[in-house]
Amino acid sequence: MEFSILIGGEAGDGVKQAGLIVAKIFNELGYHIFVYDDYQSLVRGGHNFSIIRISDEKILTHKDHVDLIVALNQDTIEKHFWRAKGDVLFDSNKVKSEGIGIPALSKAKEMGSHLLRNTIFIGAISKYFGIDLSIVEDVIKKSFKKMQKENMDALKFGYDSLDEKHKIDKIGEPREIHSGNESIALGAVGAGMKMYIAYPMTPASSILHYLASHEDDLNVVTVQPENEIAVATMAVGAAYAGVRTMVGTSGGGFALMNETVSMCAQSETPVVFVDSQRAGPSTGIPTYQMQADLKFVVNSGHGDIVRVVVAPGDAEESYLLTANAMNLAWKYQIPTFVLIDKHISESTFSVEFPEVKKEEAKLWDGNGDYKRYEFTEDGISPLAFPGDKAIVKGTSYEHDEYGITIEDAESAKKMQEKRMKKREFLIKELKNMETVKVYGNENSDVTLLTWGSTKGACIEVAKELGLKVVQPLYVEPLPMWELGKHLRGRVIAVECNASGQLADMLDIKERILKYDGRPFTPEELKKRLEEIL
Amino acid sequence: MNLNTNAKITWCPGCGNFGILTAAKNAIEELGNNEKTVIVSGIGCHAKIVDYINVNSFYSIHGRVPPTATGVKLANPDLNVIGFAGDGDAYGEGLEHLIFAAKRNINITMIIHDNRIYALTTGQFSPTSPEGFKGKSTPKGSVEEPFNPIKLMIASGATFVARSFAGDIKHLKEMIIEGVKHKGFSVIDVLQPCITFFNTYDYYRQNTYKLENHNFTDEKKAIEKAEEWNYNDGGKIPLGIFYKVDKPTYDELLLKGRNPRKM
Numbered sequence: 053m054e055f056s057i058l059i060g061g062e063a064g065d066g067v068k069q070a071g072l073i074v075a076k077i078f079n080e081l082g083y084h085i086f087v088y089d090d091y092q093s094l095v096r097g098g099h100n101f102s103i104i105r106i107s108d109e110k111i112l113t114h115k116d117h118v119d120l121i122v123a124l125n126q127d128t129i130e131k132h133f134w135r136a137k138g139d140v141l142f143d144s145n146k147v148k149s150e151g152i153g154i155p156a157l158s159k160a161k162e163m164g165s166h167l168l169r170n171t172i173f174i175g176a177i178s179k180y181f182g183i184d185l186s187i188v189e190d191v192i193k194k195s196f197k198k199m200q201k202e203n204m205d206a207l208k209f210g211y212d213s214l215d216e217k218h219k220i221d222k223i224g225e226p227r228e229i230h231s232g233n234e235s236i237a238l239g240a241v242g243a244g245m246k247m248y249i250a251y252p253m254t255p256a257s258s259i260l261h262y263l264a265s266h267e268d269d270l271n272v273v274t275v276q277p278e279n280e281i282a283v284a285t286m287a288v289g290a291a292y293a294g295v296r297t298m299v300g301t302s303g304g305g306f307a308l309m310n311e312t313v314s315m316c317a318q319s320e321t322p323v324v325f326v327d328s329q330r331a332g333p334s335t336g337i338p339t340y341q342m343q344a345d346l347k348f349v350v351n352s353g354h355g356d357i358v359r360v361v362v363a364p365g366d367a368e369e370s371y372l373l374t375a376n377a378m379n380l381a382w383k384y385q386i387p388t389f390v391l392i393d394k395h396i397s398e399s400t401f402s403v404e405f406p407e408v409k410k411e412e413a414k415l416w417d418g419n420g421d422y423k424r425y426e427f428t429e430d431g432i433s434p435l436a437f438p439g440d441k442a443i444v445k446g447t448s449y450e451h452d453e454y455g456i457t458i459e460d461a462e463s464a465k466k467m468q469e470k471r472m473k474k475r476e477f478l479i480k481e482l483k484n485m486e487t488v489k490v491y492g493n494e495n496s497d498v499t500l501l502t503w504g505s506t507k508g509a510c511i512e513v514a515k516e517l518g519l520k521v522v523q524p525l526y527v528e529p530l531p532m533w534e535l536g537k538h539l540r541g542r543v544i545a546v547e548c549n550a551s552g553q554l555a556d557m558l559d560i561k562e563r564i565l566k567y568d569g570r571p572f573t574p575e576e577l578k579k580r581l582e583e584i585l
Numbered sequence: 586m587n588l589n590t591n592a593k594i595t596w597c598p599g600c601g602n603f604g605i606l607t608a609a610k611n612a613i614e615e616l617g618n619n620e621k622t623v624i625v626s627g628i629g630c631h632a633k634i635v636d637y638i639n640v641n642s643f644y645s646i647h648g649r650v651p652p653t654a655t656g657v658k659l660a661n662p663d664l665n666v667i668g669f670a671g672d673g674d675a676y677g678e679g680l681e682h683l684i685f686a687a688k689r690n691i692n693i694t695m696i697i698h699d700n701r702i703y704a705l706t707t708g709q710f711s712p713t714s715p716e717g718f719k720g721k722s723t724p725k726g727s728v729e730e731p732f733n734p735i736k737l738m739i740a741s742g743a744t745f746v747a748r749s750f751a752g753d754i755k756h757l758k759e760m761i762i763e764g765v766k767h768k769g770f771s772v773i774d775v776l777q778p779c780i781t782f783f784n785t786y787d788y789y790r791q792n793t794y795k796l797e798n799h800n801f802t803d804e805k806k807a808i809e810k811a812e813e814w815n816y817n818d819g820g821k822i823p824l825g826i827f828y829k830v831d832k833p834t835y836d837e838l839l840l841k842g843r844n845p846r847k848m
Contacts, residue, residue: 273843281652281682285646289659291656457592
């Protein structure tokens with residue numbers, strides 16, 4: 053059983069918040085939820101909409117067609133009527149349409165504020181789906197601290213303004229619901245992050261917002277410096293001083309961090325970089341999705357760099373893989389990268405997070421002279437931090453074991469090899485971890501190769517058409533030991549970029565690409581697949 | 586504690602950096618608490634200084650000394666963080682960072698090796714080179730006027746702004762000690778002759794004088810003094826503390842008693 057609801061209005065109408073509250077109501081009933089927020093880069097006006105999808109099964113994306121359209125403005129009808137396979141609820145003060153009209157704006161104003169309009173529609177949606185009013189009241193009380201009585205009245209008015217169409221009962225207990233960005237923040241905290249540094253950039257900004265508003269309960273410090281260059285170099289300073297630190301941005305901001313990626317590699321300073329991709333190149337379409345930074349992140353920084361790049365495809369993977377990225381950064385003293393996109397960052401998911409923990413780095417035992425870059429079998433030198441009775445000399449320059457500059461050929465070669473050696477041991481460890489996921493019909497002749505958020509649509513379509521889906525969770529090092537086993541027969545790469553970046557990396561010829569800033573829906577992907585299968 | 590390292594010093598004989606190195610080592614020794622001292626450098630001739638002083642250090646990249654040092658300080662506010670940067674480094678490549686470090690009043694010290702030239706890249710004009718400076722990239726003379734970093738730093742919110750001269754080790758050591766002891770962002774512009782590309786020893790010896798009876802808490806007076814020499818030729822060059830006031834520091838305000846290293 054599943055339903056989808058679209059709520060549309062102008063920026064400033066509170067569409068996003070209304071969508072989230074509707075999701076919370078269904079979550080209370082024990083359903084899995086997914087919320088897609090589509091908005092433009094403006095503060096007032098324009099057209100925003102949320103699609104709330106509800107299912108008794110796990111879901112990771114939204115669909116094109118919806119069972120109910122809720123129109124707060126005329127644009128919603130004009131732009132989205134094609135999606136309707138059920139009813140249309142609309143504000144009869146603002147919108148002309150077929151369907152069920154409610155004079156919401158005038159009533160809201162009469163009750164004290166135009167903002168109550170959303171609560172009226174939440175009441176109406178709840179009644180439409182036959183949800184018990186007391187459950188809805190509880191969610192509204194938790195959501196609005198102000199004007200509680202007015203909100204209750206508005207809810208009741210909306211609830212009483214139409215008849216039940218469905219009867220949705222409670223099927224289970226509520227789950228945690230989180231956006232991808234919140235999941236990244238929580239995963240990093242789970243692996244010991246104490247400092248998060250970022251310059252605002254959509255769609256990564258809400259990692260900063262979330263951590264800043266939870267500094268006390270999550271025990272982290274957040275910093276907003278002057279630009280992304282300062283962000284990344286501050287993180288190097290903090291990590292050198294012994295503090296697990298993460299930075300977050302989108303492609304343009306990450307471009308500015310590239311010199312620091314190299315500095316992390318040379319100075320063997322662990323920093324986690326989050327790149328939440330948006331439609332590019334350059335400013336592109338700032339509030340829309342794309343997966344076009346894969347090659348950029350995998351190859352970022354100048355020089356030879358040992359790194360890990362994780363590519364989560366949903367909120368739960370974001371949590372786990374960010375924790376892994378933090379732990380691997382510190383165990384191998386390397387830069388690591390969390391590569392996600394707008395469709396994960398800013399969408400809301402039902403989650404059951406796995407266990408994560410802080411895995412300790414190799415630490416100095418305190419004996420003898422401290423050598424920051426001591427040669428060891430695995431290339432990993434024990435860490436000490438300033439203030440700990442060692443003299444710790446970190447450096448971006450080629451250096452000897454103590455961290456003193458050298459330029460002679462023999463020493464330079466040895467130090468390059470020390471850093472490169474870490475990759476062998478890193479791969480050894482990755483081979484014992486889950487690096488590739490396989491879904492659907494394992495015996496299918498057709499395999500969809502995908503990564504990141506696109507997996508949501510792929511899994512659903514594969515299930516319907518009896519196909520197999522292969523998703524690498526790590527894109528550097530590319531887990532060829534696993535991918536090799538699964539990429540057999542006809543392989544079709546499915547990605548949201550204009551060139552097929554993962555397909556290029558794996559030399560896959562057949563590609564289904566989408567690059568209009570909107571993620572694949574299962575319907576669109578199915579149609580595209582049926583054209584070629 | 587022996588502050589010497591085994592590193593071979595690769596500055597030109599007679600380089601102004603030797604004076605800065607000696608003054609810095611003397612200051613660090615006198616300040617004590619070496620285990621908690623971290624020095625950070627950028628890229629350029631100045632940057633080698635981290636190899637020559639046996640304390641915790643981070644050899645960062647061009648222009649990024651202020652944010653690297655800020656990261657160290659925020660991660661562990663018990664550490665004493667001193668940044669060394671060149672004029673190209675601090676006033677060119679990383680000027681925005683320097684201004685923001687001053688604006689925030691982060692409790693670190695920045696020592697600027699201001700030789701008014703790009704030396705390690707073999708002699709191009711820098712942000713503080715005089716107008717008309719003939720270098721490899723400006724054979725007919727630079728058409729840009731220099732920055733006055735003293736004015737710039739006062740205007741940016743630095744709470745300790747001083748100038749010293751690499752040829753006067755005693756004065757420079759005093760300025761470094763005062764700067765490090767100052768709670769807040771301290772910046773010392775050190776006039777540093779470049780023996781190879783811009784030898785200014787005689788010029789500075791003849792034209793500098795020590796500030797006396799100057800009210801350094803008065804911003805207007807500080808700016809007046811800063812304007813006595815605009816980094817072009819002409820004018821007497823004051824050395825000493827131009828401006829010093831007490832203000833809450835960024836690390837205090839942001840961390841509110843927390844120490845991330847111990848969290």
